[in-house]
Amino acid sequence: MDVIQEGLAKKYIKFDSEERKYITYVIPDVKKSFTNPEEKVRAETYLQLILQYEYKPQHIDVEVTVPARIPSIHADLVVYKDDARKSPYIVVECKKETVSEAEFVQAIEQGFGYTHSLRGDYLWVTSGLKSKYYDVGNFPAGERIDNIIAAIPRFGQSKLSRAKYYKRAVDEDGRPAFDLEIVAQDELTRVFSQAHQALWAGGKRNPSEAFDELDKLIFCKLWDEKRARKKGEPYDFQEFTKEDPDFLLKRVRAIYEEGRLKDPEVFREPIRLTASELRTIVGYLAKLNIGDTDLDSKGRAFETFLGSFFRGDFGQYFTPREVVDFIVKVLPIRNESRVLDTSCGSGGFLLYALDKVRAQANHMAEEGYFKKESVQHYNHWHDFAEKNLYGIEISESIARTAKMNMIIHDDGHTNVISFDGLQSDQEIIGKTGNKGFKYNSFDYIITNPPFGSSVKQTEQAYLKNYRLGIKDVSWIDRKQKNISQLGPRDSQSTEVLFIEQCWRFLKPGGRLAVVVPDGVLTNSSAQYVRDWMEEHYRIVAVISLPQDAFKATDAGVKSSVLFLQKLTEKQTEHIQHAKQKLQNRLWEKPDYSQAIAKLEAERDRIMKNHQGFDASLINWESEENLKNLKGQAIDPGLFDKAKQPLGGPNRKLIEKTEEYRAWKAEITKEHSERITELKENLQDEYQAELARDVANYPIFMAIAEQIGYDATGRKTGVNELDTIAEELKGFIADIDSGRDRFFA
Structure with missing residues (x-):
């Protein structure tokens, strides 16, 4: 009212x-x-x-x-x-x-x-x-x-009255009473924020612990609203007249334990508040009807509160809603789709996927497939939430927040787990008991993996099980030196490993939408990553985000959204075979392999014969040479240029001097530059022919300069992602309809 x-x-x-x-x-x-x-x-x-x-x-x-x-x-x-x-x-x-x-x-x-x-x-x-x-x-x-x-x-x-809030606004004596209130989004946001501030108490409890305890009480509040009660029965989540505070604490704990019996994974720890602290928070939450509050309003309220909280110590877990909305809007997710976020944070991607399917149910109701409040309508989106929506978050407290966020949105929390998303599917299933996390089973993965951190071989043995966790040699070096891979890397960035892990989780034809730092797409040192991706994914789209897209969450790395589609095993083998054939053909061209071998032989011959090196320039008395020669006796007559032999002790002494070493470095540099130039020309020709003959398909590319907010997080009036989304949806529809026949 x-x-x-x-x-x-x-x-x-x-x-x-x-x-x-x-x-x-x-x-x-x-x-x-x-x-x-x-x-x-x-x-x-x-x-x-x-x-x-x-x-x-x-x-x-x-x-x-x-x-x-x-x-x-x-x-x-x-x-x-x-x-x-x-x-x-x-x-x-x-x-x-x-x-x-x-x-x-x-x-x-x-x-x-x-x-x-x-x-x-x-x-x-x-x-x-x-x-x-x-x-x-x-x-x-x-x-x-x-x-x-x-x-x-x-x-x-x-x-x-014994209580203030009664089911259907009539108390046990039949007198007019108050029922729970449906409040607007801004008021709900303020209630969450003020309750958190009261628990935090200016530093008495750290913000994360206060957030956990508030989460537990919101869970209790929702559970109490769902409990069956007759008209005129009071709600339990409120203070009763002249009641001992310990009774309220016991009553709320009972609600909490009742809810935990049904879903023990939501909260593993008991409520840790005192009776006085609990009364304080109940005072904020008691009047609210969270369950019946408009889904969008309560979702945005909790998300706004999460945003203000996560932009602090936990900014890395929060993806701006504009980016999340864009990704989910583009992908043709439906109620039968299996959807995963391998780094789900507070659950933003999962919630938007759920809201998308719920909107589809509403649209189907409008079209007459079923009534809006029918069982069919409910099952359409709720079965998706319960059976097809999955999330992994390494932080237990953040995973719990994701569950709570989804409960606020009318569920979808069942398959959100706290685990290392880079572990194998068998490890995840074995430790969590959730059999839904199988490789080759998901239609869509939507995720923003953590940037900038690395997985070290000494800390995580699973690194060696990743192809992108193995040291790599360029195809040219493999041909030139007749070598292959060199064993496990000492470390690998998480964003690179997640690209491979997502491929494992996707079924053939499944799609990945992932936020990646631009270095993965542009740095020469990451060429092996791009080589692996083009063999295992079809590159669907690359959408460049502005520099400050994640600045409001304390992440200033320039990023892009990458849309990929997993290839079948046969398609991957076809591309690998075609690449191998192309590499063999190009390497055999005299302009490359023979020219490189000739330069290497020339370099070795010059060094072996000291060709062009003037030994008379050596200063045998220099401090560096005396140190290198370690007090060896020198006969100056031996180093007369005209009489200088190429072998024997003279050669070994010469090669220890700083003058010779400088000469050798210069010769090596000169030939290396010429060899590198040949290799670059070879790589350029390889990439050109590869694009023309092996990976010749259209890729949707766009640059978004304005995405609805500025570097401070303040909303602006222009979001180019909306326009890009419509174009990209059409592009993906063409692929799905078969009008793009590259992989037909």
């Missing part, structure tokens, strides 16, 4: 202009600045007292002077028992939404002081996002726990 709009319609309040700089409470005719954040909370609370608690405007006063308080101060709102406003009943203290927990506690003390001075019966302290209620009149002045109540009484209500 938008109480401000209803209050305007019923003329309980009015604004001075459309800008709403000032608000007037018509009764009792008080004008205040509406730009003050606390005033907005007061206005909403004032209207709740009228519209929801059914008090007459004549019984409510704004800014009531508190007696016996010096200097003169005012209570924000007071509800009176009588029209004459002589007998205070409820005192309300309002604070802005962003008030800290410490400030909220201080406001409670302030409210108690006002209530005692005014001789009121009840106290309501609220920030809009959170409220606390107290029975002040029937307890000693210092009581702050036993006199907590679930809610202030409604107008005419003589008996306090």
Whole structure:
């Protein structure tokens, strides 16, 4: 309910202009600045007292002077028992939404002081996002726990309700009550953020631990909403009137354990909050109806909260929604598709895939295939979420967050696991018990693997099992030196290994969309990676992202989105055979193999014969030469240039001098440069013929300079990825329809 709009319609309040700089409470005719954040909370609370608690405007006063308080101060709102406003009943203290927990506690003390001075019966302290209620009149002045109540009484209500929130807004005695509230996205985001801040407590608990505990309580809240209860039964995830705080803690823990029995992988650790801390967070979450809140609103709220959290210490786990949306929009994922993210982080790619299939279900309902609220509609997307959606995340806490994120989005968390995504499928299945993670079984992999880190052979023995984890020799060097691979690498970058791991997980014809640093696509040192990719994948598209695409998440590496399609074994063998045949033909050309051999022979002959080296230039007394010769006796007469023999001790002594070494380096450099030039020409000719005869198919390429946000993460008005997505979808459709016949 938008109480401000209803209050305007019923003329309980009015604004001075459309800008709403000032608000007037018509009764009792008080004008205040509406730009003050606390005033907005007061206005909403004032209207709740009228519209929801059914008090007459004549019984409510704004800014009531508190007696016996010096200097003169005012209570924000007071509800009176009588029209004459002589007998205070409820005192309300309002604070802005962003008030800290410490400030909220201080406001409670302030409210108690006002209530005692005014001789009121009840106290309501609220920030809009959170409220606390107290029975002040029937307890000693210092009581702050036993006199907590679930809610202030409604107008005419003589008996306090046991709880505030009841199924279908009727309490156990049949009286009007409150049901859970569906709130807007921005309010839900603020609730999550404020609750996290309260748990963090300015450093009392580290942000990650606070996030974990909040996740557990959101899980409890959702589970409590799903539990079967009759009309008039109270929800369990809330404070009851005059209840011992330990009872609330036990009740919430029971909800938590009940949920864990069904899915023990979501949370393995117990709730670690004290009774007091738990009450604080329940105060934020109790009123929310998270389950029935619009899917997009609650999803965006949690994602926005995740974004603000993950941009801190965990920025590497957060892929901007514009990039995620682009990738999922392009791929023809359907409900029968098996989808995997091998580095799922907080679950963004999986959620967008789920939302895409849910949208397809809605569209099918509109087309008349089934009714929107039917079992068929539900099964269409929920079976996909439960059976076809998979994620791997190496960080246990982040994997748990991904699960929670998907639960918020109405499920899809079942097959999200915490594991090293580079382990073999048998290792993953054996350790997790999830048989769905089989190689050669996925239709789509959508992922943004971690950049910049390496897997070391000394730390992960599985590196040797990757073809891209083996030292490689260029095909020219293999031909020239008659060698092949050289054994395992000492280390390999994670992004390269994930390209191969994704190939293993995909079924033939399956597609990979992966964010990669541009070095994989452009660096000469990564040529072997590109060679391997063109033998095992069809390159579908390369979409260049701007330099600052990931800067807002503290990753400034220039990146691109690579779309690949796994080839069949037969197609890979065909390409490898064709490449081998082309390499053999080109190597046999005299301009290359014979010319390279001739240069090598010439270099060796010159060095062997000291051809062109002038020994008379040697300074035998130089410090470097004396060190190299190690005190050997020198007969200067032996080094007369005209009498100098090529063999014997003279040759060995000459080759130890710095002059000879400099000459040898120069000869080696000169010939190496000429050989390198021949090899480069050979490689250029090879690549040209390869592109023409072996891998001659179209590749979609685009450069996106503006993608909807700037380097700070601030939204902009232009996102070129939207236009690129439409073009690329058509390109992929042509491949799928057979109009592209390269691999026919």
